[in-house]
Amino acid sequence: MAQTTEPKLISGNANMPLAKAIARRMSLHRGVNVGLVDARVERFNDGEIFVEVYENVRGEDMFIIQPTSNPANDNLMELLVMADALRRSSAARVTAVLPYFGYARQDRRTKARTPITAKMVANMMVGSGIERILTMDLHAAQIQGFFDIPVDNLYASPVFALDIQNEFKGRMDELMVISPDVGGVARARELAKRINSPLAIVDKRREKPGEIAEMTVIGDVTDKVCLIVDDICDTAGTLCKAAEVLMENGAKEVHSYISHGVMSGPAVERVSNSVMKSLVITDSIAPTPAVKQATNIRIVPTAPIFAQAILNIWNGTSVSSLFDADTLEPIYDGMYKPG
Incomplete structure (x- = not known):
């Protein structure tokens, strides 16, 4: 895959302050402005979700920042529609950055005639064109196995x-x-x-x-x-x-x-x-x-660790290196000074 000059971020409405904070952190790391791709994620009068991307994303490495938190169904649908829009716009790769993975508590059948909704959601994400998942503290580690694509699970x-x-x-x-x-x-x-x-x-x-x-x-x-x-x-x-x-x-x-x-x-x-x-x-x-x-x-804040993880994925370097305190301390800019 041809590598573009910078990774590109796009965000739904679930947690725009975090998306902007991640973009700011990446700008600091890269020394160039990394902004959110200009797009609109709106609803028709009947609640249907509509997405329009205003920038050219052909051949780009795209990262969708969208926790599937409350309202879980709306935010999940926003993610899927954005992924479809990017895939149809010829993005080189679509990575879903899910700081919070909704439906993770339904990861197994606890009694008869109940769903495994986490697996169903995984299938929906892959079907929408998402090629990689970056998330944090999955409720159950086995959810990574529900995907047939790479899943990077960060830890808080x-x-x-x-x-x-x-x-x-x-x-x-x-x-x-x-x-x-x-x-x-x-x-x-x-x-x-x-x-x-x-x-x-x-x-x-x-x-x-x-x-x-x-x-x-x-x-x-x-x-x-x-x-x-x-x-x-x-x-x-x-x-x-x-x-x-x-x-x-x-x-x-x-x-x-x-x-x-x-x-x-x-x-x-x-x-x-x-x-x-x-x-x-x-x-x-x-x-x-x-x-x-x-x-x-x-x-x-989680923006420092997510910004670095996105850059590591884009560069093809290790994400698991972020599990070490020695790696995280400089990323957090001396915010914490262990004694």
Whole structure:
């Protein structure tokens, strides 16, 4: 494939601030202006999505920045229509940059007569002309296998590790990483290794979906500063309940590090009124005004890591190099200075 002078970015309406931030970061890295391709992504009166690309993209390496977050169906359809428009405009390659991959929680059949929607969405993306996926913290790692195209899955844990080393400087020996359920142990263990902290688990049992019957802490959290680690915070019910149980079991403080702040329904109110001292999320999903105004919610940027990953894909160099703190620290421009 003939390489063009610069990678080209295009964005839907799901998270335009993040798309612009990625473009700015890439401009800094490249020393030339990398802007978003001029296009319109609109809706007809009946809600149908229409896309028109105003610039020539023939032979270009195109990157569509579009998390499939709420409203998931609209944002997913925008992505598919943009991919089709680019493919029909003779783009050399179309890469979907999905900071948040919607429908990832439906990755297996949990009972009879239910769908595996994550696989169906993967098929739709490939069918629309997408040739590569770049995402962050998939809910289940096996979703990469649902695609017959390359999938690069970035991790928030290296960025979180830098943030923790900055925020808890001088208190690192007090920290304990907590997995809010047995299924998230691998993710929590990864962060615990990075910051050299012990690990505990909150085991939860549900009577029915959305309702937690019982929570048990596996491990001694007495006098520890607990860091709950998970990939998604939706209504924050489980998160806030886990924080309460940890405090009841003798924890000194509870903080949470969550990759994707879905924050639907009563989530912000619950977090604001909870015993958690802070909730740290990324900007993979565009934060609502309520999230921005919450005093105990903090947002860490993903634009630096996504900008570098896009450049690595365009250059044909390693994306997995971004899993190392030594690589990430200079990318984050000294924002975090581990002590």
